[in-house]
Amino acid sequence: MFKTCLENVRNSVPLIHNITNYVTVNDVANVLLACGASPIMADDEGEVEEITAICSGLNINIGTLNSRTIPSMLKAGKAAQALNHPVVLDPVGAGASALRTETARRLIREIRFTIVRGNMSEIKTLAAGSGNTRGVDASVEDVVTEENLESAIAFVKDLSARDGAIVAVTGAIDLVADAKRCYVIRNGRPEMGKVTGTGCQLSALTAAYAAANPGNCLEAAAAAVCLMGLAGEIGFSRMAPGDGNAAYRSRMIDAIYNMDGQTLERGAKYEVR
Amino acid sequence: MFKTCLENVRNSVPLIHNITNYVTVNDVANVLLACGASPIMADDEGEVEEITAICSGLNINIGTLNSRTIPSMLKAGKAAQALNHPVVLDPVGAGASALRTETARRLIREIRFTIVRGNMSEIKTLAAGSGNTRGVDASVEDVVTEENLESAIAFVKDLSARDGAIVAVTGAIDLVADAKRCYVIRNGRPEMGKVTGTGCQLSALTAAYAAANPGNCLEAAAAAVCLMGLAGEIGFSRMAPGDGNAAYRSRMIDAIYNMDGQTLERGAKYEVR
Amino acid sequence: MFKTCLENVRNSVPLIHNITNYVTVNDVANVLLACGASPIMADDEGEVEEITAICSGLNINIGTLNSRTIPSMLKAGKAAQALNHPVVLDPVGAGASALRTETARRLIREIRFTIVRGNMSEIKTLAAGSGNTRGVDASVEDVVTEENLESAIAFVKDLSARDGAIVAVTGAIDLVADAKRCYVIRNGRPEMGKVTGTGCQLSALTAAYAAANPGNCLEAAAAAVCLMGLAGEIGFSRMAPGDGNAAYRSRMIDAIYNMDGQTLERGAKYEVR
Numbered sequence A, B, C: 001m002f003k004t005c006l007e008n009v010r011n012s013v014p015l016i017h018n019i020t021n022y023v024t025v026n027d028v029a030n031v032l033l034a035c036g037a038s039p040i041m042a043d044d045e046g047e048v049e050e051i052t053a054i055c056s057g058l059n060i061n062i063g064t065l066n067s068r069t070i071p072s073m074l075k076a077g078k079a080a081q082a083l084n085h086p087v088v089l090d091p092v093g094a095g096a097s098a099l100r101t102e103t104a105r106r107l108i109r110e111i112r113f114t115i116v117r118g119n120m121s122e123i124k125t126l127a128a129g130s131g132n133t134r135g136v137d138a139s140v141e142d143v144v145t146e147e148n149l150e151s152a153i154a155f156v157k158d159l160s161a162r163d164g165a166i167v168a169v170t171g172a173i174d175l176v177a178d179a180k181r182c183y184v185i186r187n188g189r190p191e192m193g194k195v196t197g198t199g200c201q202l203s204a205l206t207a208a209y210a211a212a213n214p215g216n217c218l219e220a221a222a223a224a225v226c227l228m229g230l231a232g233e234i235g236f237s238r239m240a241p242g243d244g245n246a247a248y249r250s251r252m253i254d255a256i257y258n259m260d261g262q263t264l265e266r267g268a269k270y271e272v273r
Helices: A002-012 A025-035 A048-054 A070-082 A098-110 A120-127 A149-163 A190-194 A198-212 A217-237 A245-258 A261-267 B002-012 B025-035 B048-054 B070-082 B098-110 B120-127 B149-163 B190-194 B198-212 B217-237 B245-258 B261-267 C002-012 C025-035 C048-054 C070-082 C098-110 C120-127 C149-163 C190-194 C198-212 C217-237 C245-258 C261-267
Strands: A015-019 A038-041 A057-061 A087-090 A115-118 A166-169 A174-177 A182-185 A270-272 B015-019 B038-041 B057-061 B087-090 B115-118 B166-169 B174-177 B182-185 B270-272 C015-019 C038-041 C057-061 C087-090 C115-118 C166-169 C174-177 C182-185 C270-272
Touching: A002 A025, A002 A198, A002 A217, A002 A261, A015 A025, A015 A048, A015 A070, A015 A198, A025 A038, A025 A198, A025 A245, A025 B245, A048 A070, A057 A070, A057 A198, A070 A087, A070 A098, A087 A098, A087 A198, A098 A120, A115 A120, A115 A198, A115 A217, A120 A149, A120 A166, A149 A166, A149 A174, A149 A182, A166 A217, A174 A217, A182 A217, A190 A217, A190 A245, A198 A217, A198 A245, A217 A245, A217 A261, A245 B245, A245 C025, A245 C245, B002 B025, B002 B198, B002 B217, B002 B261, B015 B025, B015 B048, B015 B070, B015 B198, B025 B038, B025 B198, B025 B245, B025 C245, B048 B070, B057 B070, B057 B198, B070 B087, B070 B098, B087 B098, B087 B198, B098 B120, B115 B120, B115 B198, B115 B217, B120 B149, B120 B166, B149 B166, B149 B174, B149 B182, B166 B217, B174 B217, B182 B217, B190 B217, B190 B245, B198 B217, B198 B245, B217 B245, B217 B261, B245 C245, C002 C025, C002 C198, C002 C217, C002 C261, C015 C025, C015 C048, C015 C070, C015 C198, C025 C038, C025 C198, C025 C245, C048 C070, C057 C070, C057 C198, C070 C087, C070 C098, C087 C098, C087 C198, C098 C120, C115 C120, C115 C198, C115 C217, C120 C149, C120 C166, C149 C166, C149 C174, C149 C182, C166 C217, C174 C217, C182 C217, C190 C217, C190 C245, C198 C217, C198 C245, C217 C245, C217 C261
Parallel strands: A015 A038, A015 A057, A057 A087, A087 A115, A115 A166, B015 B038, B015 B057, B057 B087, B087 B115, B115 B166, C015 C038, C015 C057, C057 C087, C087 C115, C115 C166
Antiparallel strands: A166 A174, A174 A182, A182 A270, B166 B174, B174 B182, B182 B270, C166 C174, C174 C182, C182 C270
């Protein structure tokens, strides 16, 4: 039940450690507060292990990756894994530069992530590992549509089976899968793409939901994806004439702040395949 | 008079140098503009002494502390002190990692701060200096309540006497003290804790208020604390159905933007002990 | 036609690479989305050449300059120039520290910028190059007024002739000039100065407009300057009682989001001298 997932976050107030980009970091902090969790941002190699130890989940986002924070990501990820904390990877821009692609792949090799969340281009970049000659624009199309849905579901299940992480691919249709089951989610609005950081926020939400719902991470991740999409719908319904992407940015976070379990349960549009 | 403190900021437009975290830095800049001051953010070791020299106050915040900026904080702090500028420390997360705790303590040993502002856990971490075997959860409770108010007041006065800085502890009840006098402030709303960075914003405000009110820094710091709390109250009164922490974030800064001396004077809820 | 400039951005969705400060970076990303462009932020030396190669414009902003990102700016700038991409410099705080002044001058020596946008103090700092004994507060006054307009126009034209970049000086009156022509623009509101980052946003807009209007960069830059000013006017007209600089910040971006070519064409207040 997504309702229970949401309430577990609000009741347990999980502290989430974020090593994230400086573009959307403020929204990530506020969305974690909005959903009932609590954020800490810390990226110095000298403290990430200690910080992650006092948290109950870790969110790694490579959106403004730099050489100083790569060792921090590795250290924090390994420390969190050793403590059995859920660890989320958001491979922002994987495929756009060798630094991002190689760092994302190295992170996946060295850390067992609980959830990897990205758009299809990023996820495909990760899937095309070393020794695999497929480029990032291979068999599965970049946009999940009703037409290619079957093969996209098979792709994310296969990837989850290979890496052991829940794979969350977001877009017009969202897929959240482990090796056996895939949530196909149809919440959200196209205008969400005009607000920077909705993906980053969602990754942070999945970390909070996984942290508060141990042993039930697939459903928790799917609940977080529905939550973000539903917040996009509710936020959009509150737009006034003259409002644009800046107002929408706030209204989405506000919708998460005001979300209760029943609203999420009723508004979630998904099937399990 | 808090009214005079506020008007001195608006009339003198103090330029405030901030070495601060990347989570809440935009809000810190906008809240300084809102109160009538002007912000500069600069954290490279190669320029912080020059930048602080053209400002009239310095705000150091360790919220996303990293090895690159620690020497910058030390250099800027010493330069500002040599120029008799007010220097504020916000020891974000002191106690959460050795890096933060040791850096905050080192800053306090090497720089004579005008104001140290944090929550009770952070301030207690600073109080338990080297040679002191008490942990951060020692005698004074972390939350100031009506029940432990007496001992909390004694604690902040003692700490101010020891370090020479005005101590501002914020929470449900705020305390702003030097060695002899303590403002006990009851402005604010619990919902402020759901917006990231209200503490960071307040620290920046105290720097602006101290810069514009030389020789009267205790009252200036208390005025800034009342201002932030009152802005939380006014901002909350403007919340519409469906609004959440993102709307609240803007409404608080807007309340500071529109605050005048008379409104602050009337709305401030405090006693001096 | 400014209308065409705007529509070219919306139709071509130029990807803009930003190496920018962490204070206003979120607004820069959202304003690029609002105008119809798409942002990427990347500042690590190890990836900036690759990232800029997949973009169609580069925006360099020294607002929180640090030693790590200076080589990144140089590498990205040279790579973008080699690809004939428009490159914009925003010399934030040039004149405030030797690090900023020298870095800005070095960038201008080593990279042929398409547009340099700043306030008059910053632009004058750049103009007073090595071997020039004038300080930054020399002959041309810092604020462009109707009284000194003639000499200000001559100054920006001369500077553009010297450096080969379009010079955009913004303030109460904005000037956008190449060596021969100068747009004198009277859009905007004084309250825009109370929102951090309107200048940073404008620089990013000029990069998007130049990228989408190759061969017509002077008009494109002028269109972007009018767009920002007009958004300031429209945003201000939507302010409600109790709103302040935080609400204004959002309303300006929203106005850019909703701007169409006809509104820009009608609202633009300029003459060409």
